[in-house]
Amino acid sequence: MLKLNKITKHYKTGSSNTYVLRNINLEVKEGEFVSVMGPSGAGKSTLLHIMGMLDVASEGEYYFLDNPVHEFNDKKRSALYKEHLGFIFQSYHLIDELTVYENLETPLLYKKVKSSQRKSMVCDMLDRFQVVGKKDLFPHQLSGGQQQLVGVARALISQPKLLLADEPTGNLHSSQGEEIMDWFKTLNDEGMTIVQVTHSEKNAAYGGRIIKLVDGWIKSDG
Amino acid sequence: MLKSYLKTALRNLTRNKIHTAINISGLAIGIACCLLLLLHVQNELSYDKFHAQHQQIYRMYQINRDPNGNVWTRSITGSAPGVRLKDDFPQIEAVVRFVCSRNLVSVGDKKIYEDRFFYADDPVFDVFSFKLTVGDPSMALREPYSIALSESAARKYFGSGDPMGKTININNRADYTVTGVFEDVPQRSHLQFDFLASLRTITSSHPVFNDDWQNATRTYVLLSEGADPAVLESAMPVFIRKYQDEEAAASLNYGLQPLADIHLNPTSVDLEGTTSAAKLYLFGALAVFILLIAVINFVNLSTAQYARRVGEVSVRKVLGATRDQIRQQFMAESMVLAFIASALALVLVELFLPVFRGMIQTNFEIHYARNPLALIGLLGLALLVGLIGGFYPSMVLSRHNPADILRKTFKSGRGGVYMRRALVVFQFAISAALILSVLVVHGQYSFLSDKDLGFKASGLVKIPLESSMLGRLPDMKEKLSVLPGVHGVTASTFGYDYGFNTHPQADPKVRHLVVIFADHDFIRTMGLKVIQGRDFSENYPGDQSRAIIFNRRTLDVFGDGFSVGENLLGYQGKLENNPPNAFKTVVGTVENFHFRDITEQGLQPMALVIDQSRYENLLIRVDDTGLSATIASIGKVYAQFFPDRPFEFSFLEDELQQVVAGELRQSTILGYSCLLAVFVALIGLFGLALHMTQQRTKEIGIRKVCGASSHRIVSMLTVEFALLVIAANIIALPVAYYFLSEWLRQYPNRVEFGATYFAVAAVACLLLALGTVSYQSLKAAGANPVDALRYE
């Protein structure tokens, strides 16, 4: 599915470079459920963003579905991204001004999906995640767990091949977190490839593979 | 997609009610000002275009050249060229001459002096599109003593009766027959009249009128289609030489001005209702400034919300939005706001149209349905404002890298802050400059109205005279001067431009001066101060035809012929075109005085000459006490001499003040603009201050918990704004000083604007800004810190 080759990420701080990721070599196969762990500041989010094409690596090669992403320009990257990726965040990042329904609809609007089709896709998602009754509410009218459910639904609505989640349960009570993780499990069983960042061993155990990141190095993988 | 953009736009607008109110009200004010201005300009540009043949009609203007090479133009020509042009030039289809005169119109018991009275050549209704509602356009003014009336004049004199064929008596001398009624002359005509009499009335009784090359006639020509006015202009010297001797022809030429150009490019001695393009530019600049300040509010308040919006933008990008789509979204928001503001602007325009009409002194109407420009202008302004307002935020926000916001460590950038500060400085620079301008302009006008005119204007009663009255004038003067309460009586003219040739043989230099024809009593009655030589005197019979008295200014300006400041007494010169053309000898010099109007551009060299055949008004110096009794007795004397004429009088002082009042009215436009600009800038500042204190609520709470006094917190919040406003003043005031000095230069007498003016402008600006900001900061400083922290 994706392959990272000698990926390095550094930021210019003053005259020297601060390295966030160093020489990352990594391959994720279709259907895998990978958990990335490591101390704060290790570069987990950065790695996820690079995989998610929200950020570009300073050096190295990145192949996604055999596309050389590192050679792509902005436009091509976002086209690829739009087609195949879904993102979930710790702080949900729903759009405050939009209702649940409209939040779910937004990725489809950007993908230029037809109105009738949009409607049925959104309704399917609302139904699947059992938030039909909340469809006209605004994010601040929902609990954190409900918001994250909508976040998951929104990431899935464009039927991505790869789901990237950055501490999806970080802001949730354990029971709410479990619900989300159960969803991940179900999705993975259905064939969805998932890469999540987590601090919790318990959540990491949902996946089959754990990558430990320390100081920008991969310390262990497996 | 668009629906989604609009939906989020509206939700964002209702979410930030204060920001939205500030943006919309500011933009509405700016757009309303621009729209009014646009329509005003349109109205000004449409002058005289209602004439179907306006593109073929030209006004002939006279170009005079003196041997020194000075050239000056006047809108008035002689009446001779008009009669000869049509025969000499096949491309001239028709010539219409107008002579304006003030006449006493009587119908039955109604006797009224009418100013809007023209004599015109008979093709007037064929050439111009003044519509005759009754009568035959080609025949109406064919016969001498025929006259056409406007509908209002017809109503005024004949009520609902039919005026056709009725007689009107003019100046108690002749009866004219009404041969037509025309629609009231549109406001957008530089020619304004209610009475149009046949010019043949004059030419039939005074055939020499048609041979005059100097008189006060306005000549308009209708060229055949496609004829080039330049060709005609270039043929003028030959045309003139054909009828004039070499010397006269050398000093004279004619030019052609397209009819529609006259209103905005008046020539010297022009008709009323002309204005200048410069004034339009000024109005334009003011409207654009106000709009600019409003747009800056818009940009500032949008970028202030940057931190919140940047999160949304990142999420949208993560959800697949392209940069273009983000840009479109912010543009859509900006457009929604701009269009709401435009709708409000329409309401404002309707509300303020009457005020605006009063300020510009024209009576223009806005017909949205009939005037496509009104709607196009409004839409255009809305689009423009939307584009400008949306451009910066959409550029900045769309450029954002989504990965930044997704980090927990995200902090909103400082970049927008500098931009915001710069824009606030710009807004207040404009405001400060406008405040200073208002102070200086107002100062100048009040200075002018208080200024020493060089004579005592109060207590001078003015009675208009006509040539037919001049024969009985000496007797009436005598009667008037012995009335109780009367201290002096003098007859004179207004000032006219003349050439004055000091040494016709040795030095053929002609100099220009304004000549006032006046009698022996003028200097004494007016109270002018003689600084050299003497007043006119009965003891010198030669004064009648030979004496000339200069004003002080003449000494300065004619300095190249004499040495500056030299005593001019005894110098001789010839006054051009003033039969009997005798040499005049300078017998005295008087202190400068302002006779025609106070604001006169540059005090001109002026001369007094006696000429009993020309007087136009009688000035009577009266006592302040018992004024009404004095005027009643003056009226009685007048009635004895001129029983057929209504007694009309005015106070010279009022007339002089009227000119200033006109300019003052114009300066109120500046005042209002300043008010609006400052208001819009202040509400913008209010919005920013609100935003900043909201952003710093937590910081303020913590500071208070740590023991900071309210006083310290207020100053912490206000110092930044104070510095910005001071910076604005430092930038703006020197620039404003430069332009104001330039403006003042046109006035020979100008107000000194020193440090106090600057101080008042700067302090006013600062106080207004600080007042606005401290409301917010006092509220923040007074808030319970626990609330602020809990809120977080």
Ligand SMILES: Nc1ncnc2c1ncn2[C@@H]1O[C@H](COP(=O)(O)OP(=O)(O)OP(=O)(O)O)[C@@H](O)[C@H]1O
């Ligand atoms: N724009 C930037 N400029 C400089 N350094 C940055 C920038 N963005 C991130 N970093 C640094 O990169 C390092 C890794 O950040 P990252 O967010 O990937 O860590 P993380 O492993 O996700 O930590 P956490 O568990 O706290 O989320 C941090 O030390 C951070 O300070």
Ligand SMILES: [Mg+2]
């Ligand atoms: Mg992280």
